[in-house]
Amino acid sequence: VLFMGITFVADGFGIVATDVPTTKTVVAQVASTVFGPDSLGYFSFQGFTALILFLAANTSFNAFPRLAAILAEDGYMPRHFAFRGDRLAFTLGIVLLGAISAGLVALFQGDTTRLIPLYSVGVFVSFTISQAGMVRHWRAERSAGWRRRAAVNALGAVLTGVVSIVVLLGKAPESLLVAIIIPILVGLMLFIHREYGAQARELEVRPEIVVGPPHRRERVVVPVPALTRAVVQAVNFGRSISDDVICVHVTDDAEAGERLRERFERQMPGVPFVIVESPFRSLVRPFVAYLDVTGTKDPEAITLVVLPEYVPRHWWDRILYNQVTNQLKRALLGRPNTVVSTVPYRRES
Known part of the structure; x- marks a missing residue:
């Protein structure tokens, strides 16, 4: 609703987005037109916008450590990502995300115009993967009405997949960084899972084995x-x-x-x-x-x-x-x- 409202107001005022770094954002232009360029309403509007963005960024620090912990429990990330710190938070996941975020800001020199393509591709690729995962879930469960649910999720996977490809090609070369990183991360997680599996098989004590006293001096x-x-x-x-x-x-x-x-x-x-x-x-x-x-x-x-x-x-x-x-x-x-x-x-x- 917020996005549709901003789009409607911006279209009514003839405001367009631009890639020029010195130009105000669409939200800032709307606030400047409605309240005046240096008014209290303008700065209040900008302050609330910054607060929303801050909360949006904080969402990543809430979600990624939990996701890393789940992957660690399933053996796709190092196991210490599943451990909580002294403050009952997944400290290692938070530190890793903070380091990666700081590295991206430094690499792109804080230019949001160059960083947004990474976000766009990442979002739609995540949507595609989640929709495809739900298709697999419905096919494996085969509960009542699973065909209809699987068809809806398959359609969603196709649509978000097409958008991912369009954004990936349209925002190149910045967006190509995601296309390089994702396969590397997938390969790394599969390698970790394979290593943990091999270790578990090697150290397994089968239930039928009775362990006797040590026989070596x-x-x-x-x-x-x-x-x-x-x-x-x-x-x-x-x-x-x-x-x-x-x-x-x-x-x-x-x-x-x-x-x-x-x-x-x-x-x-x-x-x-x-x-x-x-x-x-x-x-x-x-x-x-x-x-x-x-x-x-x-x-x-x-x-x-x-x-x-x-x-x-x-x-x-x-x-x-x-x-x-x-x-x-x-x-x-x-x-x-x-x-x-x-x-x-x-x-x-």
Whole structure:
């Protein structure tokens, strides 16, 4: 009704739309003609128009995050889009939409004349897809009167599809961006759905299977740079999991390593202590090589690498601590039959 009313008034006053950026919009020209160019009514009319546009833009931020959440639940978008934030809103969808909107405004330099074709094509393509989806819905459900309903939706899909093509060709080249983005998004969502499906099939536990106790031996390996309370805590954690616990010390100083072994065996008796010499002062590669060599004795055994990790309290702690731990994590990531566990420790003062 609002659109028809504005069209009727604009036609009566002889107002036409133009693509010149400096020209007033049709709504502004109608308000200027009715109330005067600098009157209170003119600015009030413009203010209400801006408010309507603001609410229209807000609709996208209400609808898209919910749509993204539904697609995520069905496996067509990353699953974290379905999670709500601290304010019970789909935060990730809102942030993504805001970033895309800001990117489009920057790309088209805020020129609404160039942005409107994207909106027009997107709207009619959405109408076409929704109408075609309803046709498929009626054919699958086949309830009473489904043929008539399917015919109405099919007619709507054809009409909106024709309009989509007309707008796409008439507003080129700006509108062609939508024609490029939509197939890419569809392909990306199909890829995500296929990946989630493959993972679900691989991890599925069939109902007829009875899961028995573990049959593979577990061994715990703890890298020991020095005998500290953090290392003691990590070793005790490993001993609570398995009786097969080995402490590994990588060093380029054999004499210092022997002194550490003597102290370790005196203060933590019963825990094997292995020294791995590294003449080039490398830590990660010799440690991984030790795991590879010892792993050949029992390839089916699960190796649990327990790493002490300091809990940072300040931003500079992330630079000063945990560097070796992070390197070992990256090196062991994806290694077969290897599990990495971190034991956090905190400074009391």
